[in-house]
Amino acid sequence: MPKIAFLDTEVQPTTGKVLDIGVVNGKGEILHTSSIAEAEDFLKDAEYICGHNIIDHDLTYLDKALDRQFCENSRFIDTLHLSPLLFPKKPYHNLVKDDKLQTDELNNPVNDAQKTKDLLNDEVAAFINLGAPLRSILVDLLKDSIYFDSFFDFTQQSEVEQEVSKKVMELYSDKICNNVDLVKIGKKHPIGFAYALTLIGSGHPNSVTPPWVLHRFPEVERIMFQLRSNPCIQGCPYCKKAFSWSLPSYAAFVNGKVKSPDFRKDKPPLF
Numbered sequence: 001m002p003k004i005a006f007l008d009t010e011v012q013p014t015t016g017k018v019l020d021i022g023v024v025n026g027k028g029e030i031l032h033t034s035s036i037a038e039a040e041d042f043l044k045d046a047e048y049i050c051g052h053n054i055i056d057h058d059l060t061y062l063d064k065a066l067d068r069q070f071c072e073n074s075r076f077i078d079t080l081h082l083s084p085l086l087f088p089k090k091p092y093h094n095l096v097k098d099d100k101l102q103t104d105e106l107n108n109p110v111n112d113a114q115k116t117k118d119l120l121n122d123e124v125a126a127f128i129n130l131g132a133p134l135r136s137i138l139v140d141l142l143k144d145s146i147y148f149d150s151f152f153d154f155t156q157q158s159e160v161e162q163e164v165s166k167k168v169m170e171l172y173s174d175k176i177c178n179n180v181d182l183v184k185i186g187k188k189h190p191i192g193f194a195y196a197l198t199l200i201g202s203g204h205p206n207s208v209t210p211p212w213v214l215h216r217f218p219e220v221e222r223i224m225f226q227l228r229s230n231p232c233i234q235g236c237p238y239c240k241k242a243f244s245w246s247l248p249s250y251a252a253f254v255n256g257k258v259k260s261p262d263f264r265k266d267k268p269p270l271f
Helices: 036-042 054-066 079-086 109-129 132-142 149-154 164-172 182-188 190-202 211-216 219-229 237-242 247-254
Strands: 004-011 018-025 030-033 048-051 075-078
Touching: 004 054, 004 109, 018 036, 018 054, 018 109, 030 036, 030 109, 036 054, 048 054, 048 109, 054 075, 075 079, 075 149, 079 109, 079 190, 109 149, 132 149, 132 164, 132 190, 164 182, 164 190, 182 190, 190 219, 211 219
Parallel strands: 004 048, 048 075
Antiparallel strands: 004 018, 018 030
């Protein structure tokens, strides 16, 4: 089992000074300190360090304080970006609210580090439960992202030699337009594409993308529209089923010969 530890920091908002650090290692040993040097020494044997928003928050301030990379020999796992990917069904995971951890105590980094440990355990289980085809798609799309690569390494995932668009179509042919350029979307917006696919695959009518994801990755909404709500001229099986009007009717519609079809009638829900 790889050596992993869990970290959280409290930072002074106006100055960016790291005020408090909480660490829980794989053995359950705890460190609560204000010393970055002490925390780094405690973590010196950790192959992986996990935190919630650790890449864009904790490491930003720790690196700045040290004027170098914090724990440069470790790999970092971020539970924040994994959460909407692996728990797309509303109300999402019970330890997460928006982009923050649900916590029992304010300003207690040890408590938050423990919560992060619990969250990662659930994320690993959820990832395994996705099944091999979807896991393969996500690895292919996200393997080069700083937010996901260490998680795939930690869970010992490897690529499957098949073009991602073919894998997506095999799994989602009845859920998305079959004539969308999946290769282009995957290359241009791999993270947004991955979030869209897991949301579609959730099969939950009330699932929506968390606001922080839409803020960071606004392309998710555009991709969802392309995949689910923009009928193709060719009339693929998905579009024929999802939109209750035929291609001749569509041609007549665009030529102004018929009234706009009633999109609400007999139309399945978006998810």
